Amino acid sequence: HENIADFILDIASDTDNIPMIRSHMKRDDPPPLSKRATVPTNSLLRLQNLKPRFTIGSPPSKQGEASPFMKEDLALNTPRLDNMLASPVSAGTPKEPSTLEAPVLPGTPRSPPPLCMDEKMSADSPPRSMIVEIRVLFGRTAQNILRHRSLLVLHVTLSLALALFGGLIFNHVTNDLAGFQNRMGAFYFILTFFGFASMSSMDLFIGERPIFLRETGAMYYGAFSYFLAKATLDTLLLRVLPASLFASIFYWIMGLQATTGRFLMFSLTLILFNVAAGAICLLVGVLSKRVGSANLGATVVLLIMLLFGGFLLNSQTMPASVGWLKQLSIFNYAFEILMTNELKGLILKFDAPGYPAVPVYGEVYLKTLGMDYENRYYDVVALALIAVSLQVLAFLFLSLQVPLHQDMDDYDEANKEVTAPPRKEEV
Numbered sequence: 001h002e003n004i005a006d007f008i009l010d011i012a013s014d015t016d017n018i019p020m021i022r023s024h025m026k027r028d029d030p031p032p033l034s035k036r037a038t039v040p041t042n043s044l045l046r047l048q049n050l051k052p053r054f055t056i057g058s059p060p061s062k063q064g065e066a067s068p069f070m071k072e073d074l075a076l077n078t079p080r081l082d083n084m085l086a087s088p089v090s091a092g093t094p095k096e097p098s099t100l101e102a103p104v105l106p107g108t109p110r111s112p113p114p115l116c117m118d119e120k121m122s123a124d125s126p127p128r129s130m131i132v133e134i135r136v137l138f139g140r141t142a143q144n145i146l147r148h149r150s151l152l153v154l155h156v157t158l159s160l161a162l163a164l165f166g167g168l169i170f171n172h173v174t175n176d177l178a179g180f181q182n183r184m185g186a187f188y189f190i191l192t193f194f195g196f197a198s199m200s201s202m203d204l205f206i207g208e209r210p211i212f213l214r215e216t217g218a219m220y221y222g223a224f225s226y227f228l229a230k231a232t233l234d235t236l237l238l239r240v241l242p243a244s245l246f247a248s249i250f251y252w253i254m255g256l257q258a259t260t261g262r263f264l265m266f267s268l269t270l271i272l273f274n275v276a277a278g279a280i281c282l283l284v285g286v287l288s289k290r291v292g293s294a295n296l297g298a299t300v301v302l303l304i305m306l307l308f309g310g311f312l313l314n315s316q317t318m319p320a321s322v323g324w325l326k327q328l329s330i331f332n333y334a335f336e337i338l339m340t341n342e343l344k345g346l347i348l349k350f351d352a353p354g355y356p357a358v359p360v361y362g363e364v365y366l367k368t369l370g371m372d373y374e375n376r377y378y379d380v381v382a383l384a385l386i387a388v389s390l391q392v393l394a395f396l397f398l399s400l401q402v403p404l405h406q407d408m409d410d411y412d413e414a415n416k417e418v419t420a421p422p423r424k425e426e427v
Helices: 004-013 018-027 041-049 068-075 130-147 150-169 177-206 209-217 223-254 260-287 291-307 323-328 330-343 362-368 373-400 405-419
Strands: 347-350 358-361
Touching: 130 223, 150 177, 150 223, 177 209, 177 223, 177 260, 177 291, 177 330, 177 347, 209 223, 223 260, 223 373, 260 291, 260 330, 260 373, 291 330, 330 362, 330 373, 347 362, 358 362
Parallel strands: none
Antiparallel strands: 347 358
């Protein structure tokens, strides 16, 4: 044995020695406090005759012979101790009093060790797969949408209600001058509705920016995985689904040309326009820190695009200094597709009051507006490119906002200063 303390602890831990020790303690009277306590010679001889079945520092020979203390120790899978100061056994390591840890009492809850960036991202740990990050973030985002599904339900409900309401207003559109005006107004009204309804995308990153910055700064996942999960689900559930439902109801109730090809082009145009408008608001939301400033910025951008969409201002009479702005307007491309898709090959009666009715081909009306049927595929590609380009820009600006690991302390201190309650002044 290393010392007398370990020897006495071994004897006291054996259940067979407990009755003998208790009987010895009852026979021997405690010495007076004023005198130094001494151990009788016969007691020492009895203690020397006691043989412990195991010693601390070596495992017991049999599991059934261990004391209750050792059974609890083995059940909790705690490290074995080599002395009374609860220093863990480790061969080849010096035992200094400054490095000894306090013993853990039985029944005391043990907290996990603090997370350390160096330990998590050590060279021994395998690299985390991006597929795992995307899968986990997709699941978390889908759960959040289903848990707070009021926005999704509102988008779908408004699309269905407006499709029925607008279809009944423009029901059975006629092939005359009034029908031409109704078609223009209906198409531009649809684009305006979906354009401003897409402003709900701005809160996609503004509301979760503190969580995103903290988790990406701690290297839980990358900015690409987070953006891909958020943007994909927002596009599918809040852009593609409402536009598809709206087109499938509104097109047939209004009484537009009942051909499959024209209906598919109408639906594709609404979907691409809604996705592009959502990408615009997404970019504005990434660049803005407050919802109020994001709403104002997105409203100004959409109004400028609305002005150069081809309905409020004729594209042929635009000044050359601002005429290039129509190339950046998603309203311009979508409105041209909808108009050319409907008026191509359609004969309309020009029945102005006081003049005889004259049949006029729809291409004549298109030329008057500065539109061409041959540009429809170019407009589709332009809408798709604008949507993809704006989402790529939004991702780049979002990735630039990810703090480095060494900047997380400054970020936490800044948040503490902002969220800390004001101190009461002493009177």
